[in-house]
Amino acid sequence: MKLSFYLFILAVLYAVSAENLESTDIKCKAKQLVKCQAEYSKCVMKNILNSTTCLDDFKACKERKCQSDNNLNYFEPTKDNVKILGRAKYQDGYLWVGVTDAGIEYTFNGKTTVIDVTADAAAYSEETPAYIGIYADGEVYQKTLIKEKNTEFTVNFDKKGKHTVTFIKLSESERGSIRINEIRADVNKIKPTAQKKRKIEFVGDSITCAYGVDGTETDHYSTDTQDGTKSYAYLTAKKFDADYSIYAHSGFAILSCVSFDGERTPMSTIPPIYDKLGLTFGPNEFDDGTYELQTTPWDLNEYVPDLIVINLGTNDASYFDTIDESKVPSEKLAFIQNYEDFLAQLRGYYPKAEILCTYGTMGQEVYPEIEQAVNNYIEKTNDTHVNIYKFNVQNIDKNGLGADGHPNVQSQIEAAHELIDVIEKTYKWKPNPKVNIDL
Numbered sequence: 359m360k361l362s363f364y365l366f367i368l369a370v371l372y373a374v375s376a377e378n379l380e381s382t383d384i385k386c387k388a389k390q391l392v393k394c395q396a397e398y399s400k401c402v403m404k405n406i407l408n409s410t411t412c413l414d415d416f417k418a419c420k421e422r423k424c425q426s427d428n429n430l431n432y433f434e435p436t437k438d439n440v441k442i443l444g445r446a447k448y449q450d451g452y453l454w455v456g457v458t459d460a461g462i463e464y465t466f467n468g469k470t471t472v473i474d475v476t477a478d479a480a481a482y483s484e485e486t487p488a489y490i491g492i493y494a495d496g497e498v499y500q501k502t503l504i505k506e507k508n509t510e511f512t513v514n515f516d517k518k519g520k521h522t523v524t525f526i527k528l529s530e531s532e533r534g535s536i537r538i539n540e541i542r543a544d545v546n547k548i549k550p551t552a553q554k555k556r557k558i559e560f561v562g563d564s565i566t567c568a569y570g571v572d573g574t575e576t577d578h579y580s581t582d583t584q585d586g587t588k589s590y591a592y593l594t595a596k597k598f599d600a601d602y603s604i605y606a607h608s609g610f611a612i613l614s615c616v617s618f619d620g621e622r623t624p625m626s627t628i629p630p631i632y633d634k635l636g637l638t639f640g641p642n643e644f645d646d647g648t649y650e651l652q653t654t655p656w657d658l659n660e661y662v663p664d665l666i667v668i669n670l671g672t673n674d675a676s677y678f679d680t681i682d683e684s685k686v687p688s689e690k691l692a693f694i695q696n697y698e699d700f701l702a703q704l705r706g707y708y709p710k711a712e713i714l715c716t717y718g719t720m721g722q723e724v725y726p727e728i729e730q731a732v733n734n735y736i737e738k739t740n741d742t743h744v745n746i747y748k749f750n751v752q753n754i755d756k757n758g759l760g761a762d763g764h765p766n767v768q769s770q771i772e773a774a775h776e777l778i779d780v781i782e783k784t785y786k787w788k789p790n791p792k793v794n795i796d797l
Contacts (some may be wrong), residue, residue: 397646409739434541437550477506486533526586534642566591610626616673664754672720
């Protein structure tokens with residue numbers, strides 16, 4: 359341990375003495391060394407008996423940054439510098455991003471900007487690499503899968519001027535998370551984009567995540583066919599020029615997802631984890647330790663919606679189909695009670711929010727139970743700010759299917775148009791006629 363510490367000190371002294379002679383960006387180098395030291399310290403604590411690799415990692419960290427961008431200034435991904443989109447949490451010098459369409463947005467008056475990202479083990483794996491979307495002045499600049507643990511995404515504009523950059527995670531959190539470590543730009547200041555007039559939160563399952571939206575009916579799950587910007591949820595928020603937060607997990611339910619043993623499947627419901635940052639199958643493994651989105655609290659005051667759209671029940675219907683018929687009546691009563699309880703839970707968090715309960719895109723089997731739950735809740739509470747809407751079932755003959763029977767792009771668009779119409783009629787919100795959400 360002591361030997362490793364002394365080696366580290368020598369390494370720092372060597373780095374400072376050697377590179378200060380060659381670089382004028384002292385601030386950049388100093389910040390880099392602080393980050394590298396922090397990573398080194400955590401590594402040594404985990405590998406006390408064999409810390410040689412920690413020194414190697416430190417050297418690699420030292421070389422990774424500040425090599426070719428001495429004209430770029432560094433900015434932390436905090437609310438002072440960027441607008442945080444969806445559920446993302448700033449901690450320990452980075453912004454932790456997991457759920458669908460979460461990320462950052464900022465403006466700068468320059469030409470070049472770089473976003474430095476670290477992926478957890480699942481999010482840069484060959485099997486489930488995170489899918490990322492980058493927008494430059496509102497247009498798609500890049501959509502790509504993360505293939506390495508550390509990635510720098512560079513956005514170059516043709517001309518220097520005021521530009522807006524949006525960086526979001528298109529795939530859901532079940533298959534991994536990322537950290538936005540820092541932003542660099544050829545300016546002295548970057549600014550968060552303005553907050554929208556209205557805020558919508560969407561709570562749902564794979565439909566809301568846009569599972570398989572870019573796939574075909576013969577495809578199965580993969581992160582590269584999941585694009586949250588093609589979800590009815592994102593499109594609806596876009597049409598109303600509203601801020602959005604999407605809290606949705608594929609396979610999740612109100613009571614239980616599909617049963618594998620005739621019983622309820624544990625850890626498959628949204629209400630118990632609604633106040634958490636997200637959910638990943640397995641831990642979120644980074645070099646400095648192992649974390650869990652589903653045990654990380656989310657500060658509900660960070661995003662207070664004007665409207666909450668719930669779209670749950672599809673997986674509960676699958677559950678009822680996979681248990682003994684004799685159990686279905688009592689389990690449907692439990693479903694109704696759990697739905698009522700979830701409405702009460704949300705109302706406790708957001709006393710002034712409108713709540714719209716939706717269901718039906720992939721089947722309408724449990725709509726009567728949802729309707730009963732909503733009516734029960736309204737009768738018991740006199741809460742007049744809860745409404746219900748039944749989606750049309752996706753038109754498979756006309757549109758085809760996405761992966762694993764999920765809505766494809768056209769079906770998501772049609773669901774968005776339905777939701778836009780009901781929001782306009784129910785809440786008198788006016789959609790922006792200049793915003794096109796069609797293909």
